[in-house]
Amino acid sequence: MVWETVRESLQDALPESDFGLWIKPLSCRREDQQVLELVGPDRFFCAWVQERYLELIKGRLQEFGGPSEVRLTVASEPETQLDAGAGGQLRLPGVTAPVNRIRSLHPGYTFEQFMVGESNILARSACQALADGQSTYGHCLFINSSTGLGKSHLTQAVVHKVMQTAPSTRLHYLTAQQFSAEMVQGIRSGAMDKFSSKYVQNCDMLLVEDIHTLTGKNKTQEELNTVLDYLIRSGRRVILTSAVAPRNIAGIDEDFRSRMTSGLVTHIEEPEYETRASIIRHKAAQNELELGDEVVDFLARHLRGDIRRTESALIGIRAKSCLLGTPPDLALVKEVLSAIIDRPAELSGETIRDFVGCEFKVSIEELTSRSRKRSITFPRQVAMYLTRKYTGESLADIGQLYNRDHSTVLHAIKVVTRDMSRKTSVRRQVEMLCEKLQK
Numbered sequence: 001m002v003w004e005t006v007r008e009s010l011q012d013a014l015p016e017s018d019f020g021l022w023i024k025p026l027s028c029r030r031e032d033q034q035v036l037e038l039v040g041p042d043r044f045f046c047a048w049v050q051e052r053y054l055e056l057i058k059g060r061l062q063e064f065g066g067p068s069e070v071r072l073t074v075a076s077e078p079e080t081q082l083d084a085g086a087g088g089q090l091r092l093p094g095v096t097a098p099v100n101r102i103r104s105l106h107p108g109y110t111f112e113q114f115m116v117g118e119s120n121i122l123a124r125s126a127c128q129a130l131a132d133g134q135s136t137y138g139h140c141l142f143i144n145s146s147t148g149l150g151k152s153h154l155t156q157a158v159v160h161k162v163m164q165t166a167p168s169t170r171l172h173y174l175t176a177q178q179f180s181a182e183m184v185q186g187i188r189s190g191a192m193d194k195f196s197s198k199y200v201q202n203c204d205m206l207l208v209e210d211i212h213t214l215t216g217k218n219k220t221q222e223e224l225n226t227v228l229d230y231l232i233r234s235g236r237r238v239i240l241t242s243a244v245a246p247r248n249i250a251g252i253d254e255d256f257r258s259r260m261t262s263g264l265v266t267h268i269e270e271p272e273y274e275t276r277a278s279i280i281r282h283k284a285a286q287n288e289l290e291l292g293d294e295v296v297d298f299l300a301r302h303l304r305g306d307i308r309r310t311e312s313a314l315i316g317i318r319a320k321s322c323l324l325g326t327p328p329d330l331a332l333v334k335e336v337l338s339a340i341i342d343r344p345a346e347l348s349g350e351t352i353r354d355f356v357g358c359e360f361k362v363s364i365e366e367l368t369s370r371s372r373k374r375s376i377t378f379p380r381q382v383a384m385y386l387t388r389k390y391t392g393e394s395l396a397d398i399g400q401l402y403n404r405d406h407s408t409v410l411h412a413i414k415v416v417t418r419d420m421s422r423k424t425s426v427r428r429q430v431e432m433l434c435e436k437l438q439k
């Protein structure tokens, strides 16, 4: 085979380490008059060979009368089939795969499929900038949110984008648990040098999820702290995610906490109404589910927080609609949702606004007006407080009901909470309203 000859000639032409790292692992899958197909262990490997050695390989092939076309293919191990969506952590050739499970990539977690709104725009923009190699938001990003609000989606969107636009980037994407397990393995097998060189010298971008799971894991914190220290100081890109705000993660070394938060720290809020509606439309279309505006509105008003619940509701709606052979109308959707939502569907922000208006004999126009008369501001503030207490609507959503922004709602909640503790009359009135609402 001509490839064997070319390979031998490259062994003579290249430094031993380069040949061992980049040429030796290539295997020949096909060789005929037209094409030589070489297989490399992963995408990063192939991109590197393509950039640095392809012309050399082609030149040698010509010399030895081989085919003019060379194809580089990623081996079809599940963890390296990144195009097919089964993705995995990228690693350097010659560095053995860790024995622990590698975090796989979801093919749909891309920027295009991430719906943007006030709640997540900062996190999204920062991720986009990091993926594009811009330093607008610095090099180190810490994202936190409660569950199901898109931390993994955004982190993986960065990985997808970097792999598409700069595939030779040495990138490691894993969870904190995987980092920890790999480190323990390194210690046990006496291979800590390899471990450190993988994450320190041979890393352009590090993405570690679920940092909150490092509570009490002092050795892992110490190791990751050293890695971050080097990466941040040398301008490498870092993304960390956590289900807990950095200041609230217990059992974390203060130096480590401060290093992790030395760049931009951003919190993804629960999506507001408009974002929820666009997520519902987008996910419905993906599920080939046609939803009318009334149904989308109903779902957006009742499904807040964790987007996984929205996804599960849409799957349920589709299943029920298929089963009955009818399009998903409001009655069907309400039935499916009754199994998912834990609070009575009728206790919405609007219901509470109507109720409070009726109790205080104030119209909706007055409640939503700019008026600052005490006879109107007090019911408005109480209504905002009750909506927050009973509906789980975001501050921005509550604000919309009263023509205000989220900071006014936050202020109203603080005022009512404070006055309830100081003034018996306020406490009694609010308690009475709560009793009526619960009935």
Ligand SMILES: Nc1ncnc2c1ncn2[C@@H]1O[C@H](COP(=O)(O)OP(=O)(O)OP(=O)(O)O)[C@@H](O)[C@H]1O
Pocket (backbone or CB within 6 Å): 109, 113, 114, 115, 116, 120, 145, 146, 147, 148, 149, 150, 151, 152, 153, 154, 243, 279, 307, 308, 311
């Ligand atoms: N803004 C968004 N647009 C579209 N889909 C979204 C958005 N936010 C979240 N999702 C979807 O919600 C689901 C959960 O998101 P993801 O796994 O990223 O959450 P997470 O914050 O990492 O949660 P956890 O803390 O539980 O790991 C995913 O299927 C994701 O696609």
